Amino acid sequence: MKIGLEVHVALPTKSKLFCPCSLDDAEPNTNICPICMGFPGSKPMLNEAAVESALSIANALHCRINNSMSFVRKVYFYPDLPKCYQITQMDGAIGSGGYLDIDEKKVMIRRVQVEEDPAQIVREGLLTLLDFNRSGTPLVEIVTEPDIASEEELRAFIANLRSILYYIGVDINKEIKADLNVSCAETRVEVKNVTGIKSLIAALRYEVARQNALVKAGKEIARETRGYNEKKRITESLREKETEDEYGYMYEPDLTVFNISGMRYVPPVYVSKIAEELAKGSDMSPKTIKEMTMLDRNSLELITKLKGKYKMRSIIHAIQRYKKYNEDEPRQDTIEKMISLIDAGKLLAGDAVHAIKAGRSVSIEYARLNGPEIDRVILEFLKANPHVLSEYKKRSKTANLIIDKIAKAHGLHPKEVAERLALILKRHK
Amino acid sequence: MPSYIKEFLKAEKPEGYYEALVESLHKANREYNAFNVIDENVGQSGNAMPFSTKSNICVKGVETTAGSKMLKGYIPPFNATVVERLLDSGRFAFIGETNMDEFGFGTFGVNAALPARNAFDKNYVAGGSSSGAAVATAMLKYHVALAVSTGGSISAPAALNGVVGFTPTYGTVSRYGLIDYANSLDKIGVMARNSDDARIVFDAMRGGDGKDLTCAVGNIGSKKKKKLFVIEELDRYADKTVRANFSGLLDRLSAKYDIETRNIGALDVAVEAYYILAMAEASTNLARYDGYKYGLQLKDLATRYNEFFTEARANFGEEAKRRILLGTFIRSESVKAKYYTKAARIRAIIIKRMGELLKEGFIVSPAFPMQTPKISEVERLTPVQTYATDIFTVPPNLGGFPHITFPYHYQDGMPMGAQIIGEHANDYALIDFVGEWEGEFDYRYKHNIGSL
Structure with a gap:
């Protein structure tokens, strides 16, 4: 063909x-x-x-x-x-x-x-x-x-x-x-x-x-x-x-x-090549970097500037978080603050991102609960809201809602909630 | 010879001069068909020299048809740059648009609804395609004409009507507002009753124009030459009477110039190369006339586009149709190399060889290869016979070289004209040449409409 x-x-x-x-x-x-x-x-x-x-x-x-x-x-x-x-x-x-x-x-x-x-x-x-x-x-x-x-x-x-x-x-x-x-x-x-x-x-x-x-x-x-x-x-x-x-x-x-000799033109940027370079020795694939920067000059500039100073994964996560909650383009100092919080093991939700952007200090600590303790919180929630289980049986995406609510209510890391919930739901299916 | 423009601007005009001028012009025009439009308001510009435009030069608010039924009713919303410049100078007043062969396609002026007639004898052709411009110049005492040449449309009618016809170097005068025939060949020039007037009009309209990218020649020289070249391979194309008279002219000129015969070696195919290139360009320029945007308007808009288009295009004249068909054929991929590309190569050779020769001196020739024919005679000519009469005017046009025609003899009461060609951008030298000639020659006119 x-x-x-x-x-x-x-x-x-x-x-x-x-x-x-x-x-x-x-x-x-x-x-x-x-x-x-x-x-x-x-x-x-x-x-x-x-x-x-x-x-x-x-x-x-x-x-x-x-x-x-x-x-x-x-x-x-x-x-x-x-x-x-x-x-x-x-x-x-x-x-x-x-x-x-x-x-x-x-x-x-x-x-x-x-x-x-x-x-x-x-x-x-x-x-x-x-x-x-x-x-x-x-x-x-x-x-x-x-x-x-x-x-x-x-x-x-x-x-x-x-x-x-x-x-x-x-x-x-x-x-x-x-x-x-x-x-x-x-x-x-x-x-x-x-x-x-x-x-x-x-x-x-x-x-x-x-x-x-x-x-x-x-x-x-x-x-x-x-x-x-x-x-x-x-x-x-x-x-x-x-x-x-x-x-x-x-x-x-x-x-x-x-x-046309001597006429001005804008020099090209080949993102594929740049992404290969940026990904070298980093913890992220060129593909991820490329996809993120193909139509986003601001991200490309930030990644290029911050590379080496922070883990690539953190840089990318910070930029992605920022873009998720904002229409405008992030400043370098905002991203750097976000990176340091991310590296400290903190997950940044919308409120936190806005606070960083506005220059306020942020401290979100996740509650440290062990596995069985989380299981208990989940089971209590399911008991109090019996309809979610039947909804889950129809639409598996309902799980995300459950995770969100529980994590917020108890200050838990959504990822941890998700892992425990998956095990519990398996039993209920 | 003093400038008519200067003389006219200085002179006292009697009350009602312009009104009387318009009236006599109307009367003469009924016999000679020099004008397509006569502007009744010519007197409203105050003390200004009347100028006419060939009907393919756009004048804002004035029906401009290029002599074609296809453009009937076309009223341009803008002035051509040349018109704008003459009006802005305050020294010129628009008197009307002159008759022409449809879109400039013709050598005798007969490819028109009503052919213009020779100012010396109305049974004879005016020459073309700027037929009306030449007749108007020969009829009106105080007037200059903007005319257009593609392959000889200024030289031929100027010579046949005994006036000065000046075609500038390609690229010195803006073509913005000129309805295209063949863009790489079209040039706006002047017809006048003497060389000084041609110079004044040339200076008023020339110079770079952002609206025409090909108009880029700035400095014009006046390098005098001592040599005059006669082109050997063209000699045999003139008829007996023309040759005899022309050799009389050479005798007179030999008192001041060294006359040499030279061979360029490509000019006997210049006419063929010219028509191939001109028709190819013309066939694209005429594509836009489809009967709904401007000019001729077909009433029934509900027909299929192809049928609509075919009906509209039936309104082209015979010669226009011929050039569209031949031009379209020439451009087609299967024969392009054989005709178009080859013609372009011949053109390049001619530009090079003529350019080299013109550094040494001017080229002199008759402007037209035969005595002025009667209107009834040219109707019997085939298209190819007609094209062949452009033999002397095509070479400078193909090369974009400046050239000027002037009357040098009257044979049986009809004027005969000669043509001088110069190198690129040496236009003033040609005007000077004719100025010198005027010192020893009496121009004759049969009409002097508007005399003071």
């Missing part, structure tokens, strides 16, 4: 790619001008912030970056495309021939190209409405080689790409958008406009099953473009795939050859 992706990423600029129109949310067709409407006589300008952002992506994906780049016109006729050609990039793209590491494998990146988004089509009943506010939004398309060989690799690719983009400042808070190319046999089938990792996986599974069934039945797989139907969770035939012939690509003469 060969999977290739064309991932579309909106760049975080204030204005559009070829004109000064704002990208803020607004009433339909209010952020428009002759350029993004493709009026006769208008010419594109070039938003350098978008170019810098794209350059950061190309660099982070280890692409070959030339001194200059150029654009092409991709001609096709659709009502959402004001000029009836899209300004995009091909051979003169900002980056080409790169790769992205996913665990043990490199997925080759064919091209990173800058392009404009068309207008938005809104269907209302029988009406087709067009909102040109979106027209000219700067996008980067990341085109991979068909190097992805499984669902797991697809997930890993998207996760790693997201992380790289996050650290460059291209935060995809929206779902990732991609075209998915799948070939189980010889023929490549393109699934257009899939939004979100869940849909990507569902579309992939559906395509693999569909193509394998065709192969098994001795039928031919049509070379075509399909769409993903989110409600039915299936892919549907859209049209016979155009060949590249029909786009009639041509050099965009209005944008000339644009010099």
Whole structure:
């Protein structure tokens, strides 16, 4: 199985790619001008912030970056495309021939190209409405080689790409958008406009099953473009795939050859590699550190600073505790206080975390009871609340509630309560 | 020869001058079709020289159609940079938009709803595609025209109407607001009754513009040359009368210049390379005209998009359709290398070889290879025969080199024009050349509308 992706990423600029129109949310067709409407006589300008952002992506994906780049016109006729050609990039793209590491494998990146988004089509009943506010939004398309060989690799690719983009400042808070190319046999089938990792996986599974069934039945797989139907969770035939012939690509003469040497870009952060380093000689796995920091710069910075000074496990627990009870990002001194309490064998609940954050002193000691004593407390509780047992028989998660209540009532360590409770419940089942 | 602009701005104008001007212009226009739009408010700018724009240069609030039915009713919400600059200078007043071949596709001005007619004899063609601009310049005494050249659309009509036609170096004048034909070739220039006026207008409109990334040539030189080159491989393309008259011109010029014959070795395929590149670009530029956004509006919006689109695009003229079809074919992946890429290579060779030669001297040639034809005669020409008449004007256009046309002889009452080509950014030297020529030559005009 060969999977290739064309991932579309909106760049975080204030204005559009070829004109000064704002990208803020607004009433339909209010952020428009002759350029993004493709009026006769208008010419594109070039938003350098978008170019810098794209350059950061190309660099982070280890692409070959030339001194200059150029654009092409991709001609096709659709009502959402004001000029009836899209300004995009091909051979003169900002980056080409790169790769992205996913665990043990490199997925080759064919091209990173800058392009404009068309207008938005809104269907209302029988009406087709067009909102040109979106027209000219700067996008980067990341085109991979068909190097992805499984669902797991697809997930890993998207996760790693997201992380790289996050650290460059291209935060995809929206779902990732991609075209998915799948070939189980010889023929490549393109699934257009899939939004979100869940849909990507569902579309992939559906395509693999569909193509394998065709192969098994001795039928031919049509070379075509399909769409993903989110409600039915299936892919549907859209049209016979155009060949590249029909786009009639041509050099965009209005944008000339644009010099990008010496332009600024944001240096990349590869969390996988950093996590490996951080985990070396520590009591935590690289995987845990990676998962925690992939989309969290603050945590990565704290871990990097505190490494060596404290046990990695304590650092991670402190940060996790803090984040569980707070929306904001922790300060280093707060985390350090929390670590020292954790290392002293204290478990920090919400109240305690807030107290540390506010600079108040905290002292929570757990009651020291032995096993039989804890058993007695539990049995008393169960006797007083007979309904919990019957509930537990229906929903085993009820156990957590019991643990919580008993631990709080007697100042016990929840972990100890859990262990004893498990033994008691076994007998009651 | 004194500048008409300076003379006009200094002169006392009689009461109602502009109203009378508009009235006589309307009258003449009914015969010559030089203007698509005449602005009745030309007098409201105070003491200012009338200027016209070719109909593919956007003027805010004025219907700008590029001579096409597809843009009927298109009223741009903005001024082209050149229009903005002329108006801002306070010295110029907009008098109207001039007739042209649809989207600039033509050499004779006949690819228009009503072809403009030659100012010297209305049975003859005006030349194209800036047909109306040339006729207007030859009719109005105090007026300058903004015209546009892609492959010779300033030189040809200027020569056929006996006016000065100046096409600047590509990239010196902003194209913002110019309705595109072929973006890598389109240049806005000037037609005027003498070289001084061409210089004044050029200075008023040139210079970098953030709205056109290709407009980046800043410093313009005036390096005088002692040598004039005649291109050997182009010589045979001119007809007998043109050759005889042109050799008379060379005799006159040889008093001041060394005249040498040179061979560039690629110019006899320049026309082919030009049309391939121009059509490829044009076919993408014309893609946007789909009948619902601006200009022509189809009434029934409830049809399927493909049918709607097909119906709208039937409104292109014959030549526009031809260029869309050929341009689309040229761009297709299977033949691109054979045509488009090869043409681009020829263009690069021409730029290099001509550029080297132009360092040594100017290139001089007739502006047009034949005597002015009658309108009835050109209707019989095939497209390829028509394209071939661009033989002298295509090379400088393909290379983005500045060039200027000036009248040098009157044959059977019709003007004949010659063309001088210079190196990139040496535009003033060409204007100086014509200024020198004007000292020894009397320009003739049949009309002098607006005389004081």
